Structures are given as structure tokens and as C-alpha cells.
Amino acid sequence: MRVYSFSRGGIHFTDPTVPPRDSSITAFLPGLSVIPLVQHIGSKANPVVSVGSRVSEGMLIGRGQGLGSANIHATVPGRVVRTVSWKMAEGLTNDALVIKLDGSFEKLGRHEEIFPWQSLPAFELQRIIAEYGIVEMEGSGRPVSDMFYSLRSAGTPVTLVVRCVFDDPWLAADYVLLRERLEAVAEGSRIAARAGRMDRIVLVFSRGEKDLGQQLLEAMTKAELPVSLALVGARYPQRNRRELELVLERFAREEGIELGTILALGPATLAAIHDAVKLKKTILDRYVAVGGSAIKKPQVMKVRIGTRIGEIFAECGGFIDKPRRIGSGSPLLGRTVVDLDEPVIKTSFAIFAILPGQIGGGARSKCIGCGECRVVCPVGLDPEALYKYMNGSDSRDVHVGRAAECHGCGCCEVVCPSRLPLSTSIIRSALKGN
Numbered sequence: 415m416r417v418y419s420f421s422r423g424g425i426h427f428t429d430p431t432v433p434p435r436d437s438s439i440t441a442f443l444p445g446l447s448v449i450p451l452v453q454h455i456g457s458k459a460n461p462v463v464s465v466g467s468r469v470s471e472g473m474l475i476g477r478g479q480g481l482g483s484a485n486i487h488a489t490v491p492g493r494v495v496r497t498v499s500w501k502m503a504e505g506l507t508n509d510a511l512v513i514k515l516d517g518s519f520e521k522l523g524r525h526e527e528i529f530p531w532q533s534l535p536a537f538e539l540q541r542i543i544a545e546y547g548i549v550e551m552e553g554s555g556r557p558v559s560d561m562f563y564s565l566r567s568a569g570t571p572v573t574l575v576v577r578c579v580f581d582d583p584w585l586a587a588d589y590v591l592l593r594e595r596l597e598a599v600a601e602g603s604r605i606a607a608r609a610g611r612m613d614r615i616v617l618v619f620s621r622g623e624k625d626l627g628q629q630l631l632e633a634m635t636k637a638e639l640p641v642s643l644a645l646v647g648a649r650y651p652q653r654n655r656r657e658l659e660l661v662l663e664r665f666a667r668e669e670g671i672e673l674g675t676i677l678a679l680g681p682a683t684l685a686a687i688h689d690a691v692k693l694k695k696t697i698l699d700r701y702v703a704v705g706g707s708a709i710k711k712p713q714v715m716k717v718r719i720g721t722r723i724g725e726i727f728a729e730c731g732g733f734i735d736k737p738r739r740i741g742s743g744s745p746l747l748g749r750t751v752v753d754l755d756e757p758v759i760k761t762s763f764a765i766f767a768i769l770p771g772q773i774g775g776g777a778r779s780k781c782i783g784c785g786e787c788r789v790v791c792p793v794g795l796d797p798e799a800l801y802k803y804m805n806g807s808d809s810r811d812v813h814v815g816r817a818a819e820c821h822g823c824g825c826c827e828v829v830c831p832s833r834l835p836l837s838t839s840i841i842r843s844a845l846k847g848n
């Protein structure tokens with residue numbers, strides 16, 4: 415089977431400090447759950463409960479407000495004991511409801527009632543997906559209902575891309591989820607395709623996961639639409655939209671099919687769509703890869719949303735030594751965590767604690783002009799020149815007009831021996847219109 419790869423730049427990213435991908439373990443339920451009102455890209459959900467309110471597992475506690483915002487639900491039964499606010503690394507504030515565990519679970523350990531969806535119209539499926547607050551869980555946090563909404567103005571055909579591209583080892587949790595919940599991902603894909611009135615499904619797998627791709631293809635024999643499997647390279651950032659579209663264009667040409675507009679969703683989101691529509695269940699848990707050089711026992715854990723990061727590290731044996739950096743997401747692009755009381759949210763696919771010397775953990779020094787950043791940029795930019803211009807250390811306006819083409823993959827930053835914050839600065843400046 416042919417393997418499709420983008421042609422320029424990129425890196426082969428390996429990291430021995432990520433957890434093994436063989437299975438997940440279930441984390442302890444937290445006594446206190448911290449449920450942020452922002453677990454999506456848009457504005458804060460409007461709380462519909464207050465301090466003292468009793469809540470049940472899966473109950474709506476915050477209503478999404480407009481585009482980019484999603485409903486928020488309690489993930490444990492109990493009582494709201496207080497509200498908290500904390501500053502995140504970027505200076506933004508997040509507000510959360512703190513729930514003290516108390517009472518019985520309505521979902522956990524109970525027989526799951528199945529709700530048939532095959533006869534439901536697309537708009538009803540979309541309504542259910544919005545009601546249960548499903549967002550893109552592989553990082554962006556964009557509400558899936560907004561994604562469906564944006565398809566209304568798209569021409570036809572529309573293709574659902576089931577994105578199983580593991581170009582970053584920190585996607586270990588989604589890999590484990592895919593293996594453990596293959597049937598749910600398969601059915602979630604069929605539901606998503608129906609909800610988005612799509613014409614075709616393409617399963618996109620990294621070349622090393624061909625067998626898993628075949629298994630998912632076999633699990634989709636009941637699909638109402640044509641389904642095909644495409645193998646892509648594992649060089650990072652293959653799963654980025656730009657690089658994905660580049661290779662899918664070639665795939666479609668050679669297969670003689672038309673893909674039209676593409677909507678790409680990952681395994682965690684598709685399993686959540688399955689749970690919302692078929693089990694009437696919101697996102698209660700997240701598979702999380704917990705690792706990094708400072709962690710004693712890296713592992714993939716199934717964690718209840720709202721569990722504090724400090725408690726998860728404790729379940730992994732704590733720290734070997736004082737971490738230089740703690741973060742959420744992949745160390746390639748992840749967000750720094752400044753407070754261990756921050757909780758796991760819908761988009762927390764990985765959390766890490768790293769010692770000096772690991773990617774993102776080293777001290778900065780001056781550019782040595784090695785040119786490595788240029789070699790790995792998949793867009794063909796000159797990150798060194800852009801960084802220096804934006805930093806004011808070089809006044810020559812070399813390629814600044816192209817800064818907006820940077821899609822923030824972080825390749826330049828990873829290879830920079832001087833540990834300069836290249837992509838972060840370039841994106842920030844491009845957003846400001848510099």
C-alpha cells in the first residue's frame with residue numbers, strides 16, 4: 415500500500431519519556447473536582463448552578479454562550495463547595511466550580527442504556543452533540559457543533575477524515591483509546607458523517623499503524639458511505655491540516671475520488687460523539703499520557719475530567735527531581751502549567767513534567783546561525799530571520815510578509831540548539847500584524 419508524505423521539512427520526533435502505549439490504567443476518582451467553565455476555544459460557559467447546589471454525574475452546570483463555547487457538565491455527583499479563579503501561563507484567567515464528591519453515580523459502573531441513532535435526522539444528531547458539549551479533544555477545543563455549522567456554506571462533496579496520525583509520541587493516549595475503544599470510534603465516525611451530511615469517510619493512519627487501520631476499516635463495514643484507508647508518513651507535523659491536505663490531494667488523485675471539503679476528527683472526539691449520541695453521556699473522562707523526564711512512572715491514564723494535575727502526578731509516583739517545566743499537551747507545543755491544582759479538561763491529551771535538557775526544558779542562549787530551523791520548516795520559511803526581525807535584533811525586513819504562513823508546528827523550536835522561542839514569537843507577531 416502506498417504511503418503518502420509531505421515533501422519538505424518536518425522532523426522525526428521520538429521521546430523516550432512518553433508512557434508506554436500498551437494499555438491504560440484508571441485513575442482514582444478525585445474527592446474534589448475542579449470543573450473549569452472554559453474547556454473550549456470560545457468564551458466562558460455561563461454557570462447554571464451556584465455554591466451549595468447539588469449536582470449529579472453528567473448534569474449541565476455551565477451553558478455555552480455563542481460560537482466557540484460549549485456546555486460544561488459535572489463529572490462526579492456531589493455539592494458545589496466554591497468557585498475558584500486562577501491565572502494561566504498566558505496571563506488569561508480561568509474560572510471553575512469545585513465539586514465535593516458525594517452521592518451515587520448514575521453512569522459509573524451502571525449498565526449502559528443504548529439509544530438507536532440510525533433513524534435520527536442530521537439536525538437532531540447535531541443538537542445532541544452540542545447539548546453534550548462535545549469539542550475537538552485532540553487539542554483545539556473547538557466545539558464539534560461549530561464545525562458542522564461551518565460545513566453549511568461548504569460545497570459538496572464533504573469528506574470526514576478520521577485522523578489517526580501519530581506523528582508525535584505524546585499522542586500515546588489517543589493511540590491507546592483507539593485500541594481499547596475501536597468499535598466506539600468506528601460508530602462515532604458513522605454518526606459524525608451522518609450528522610455532517612458527509613459523502614465519504616477516509617481513515618488516515620500513520621504507516622506504522624497499518625494493522626490498526628485495517629481493523630478500523632473492518633469495524634466500519636456497516637457504514638452507509640464509502641470508506642477508504644490512506645497511509646501517511648509519521649514525520650511530524652503530518653497531522654497538521656496543511657500537511658494532511660497536501661497528502662490527501664495526492665491520495666484522492668491516485669484513487670480517482672473527489673474529497674471536496676474535509677472535516678478531520680481524531681479518535682477521542684469520535685468516541686465522545688459515540689457516547690453522546692448512543693449512550694446519552696457527556697465527556698466524563700479523558701485518556702491522558704502522563705510522562706516526561708521528571709516523572710517516576712509514566713503511564714497512560716483514564717482520568718476523570720476535573721482531577722487536579724498534582725493528584726495525577728502523585729499517582730505516577732511523583733517527581734524524580736524538581737521539574738524545570740510542567741505542561742499540558744505535547745512538550746512540542748504544549749501550554750505551561752503554573753499551578754498543580756489546575757485540572758484535566760476535555761482537551762488534556764497529555765501532561766508532562768520535564769527536567770532541564772529535555773525539549774522545552776533547556777536554558778536559552780544566542781543564535782549560533784546553524785540554519786537547522788530553515789531545514790525543518792515544512793512551509794519553507796526562515797525562522798531565524800523572522801525571529802530576529804520580530805525581536806528587533808535585526809532590522810532587515812527579510813521575509814516578514816510570510817510570517818502569517820507559519821502554522822505553528824514548532825519544528826524550528828525543537829531543533830534550535832539555542833532553545834529560542836521561534837514559533838511562539840513568529841505566531842505572536844503574525845497575529846499582531848507585525
Ligand code: SF4
Binds near residue numbers: 795819823827
Ligand atoms: S516557522 Fe512556523 S511553520 Fe516553520 S517550522 Fe517554525 S513553527 Fe513550523
Ligand code: SF4
Binds near residue numbers: 785786834
Ligand atoms: S536553529 Fe536556532 S541557533 Fe540555529 S539558526 Fe535557527 S535560530 Fe539560530
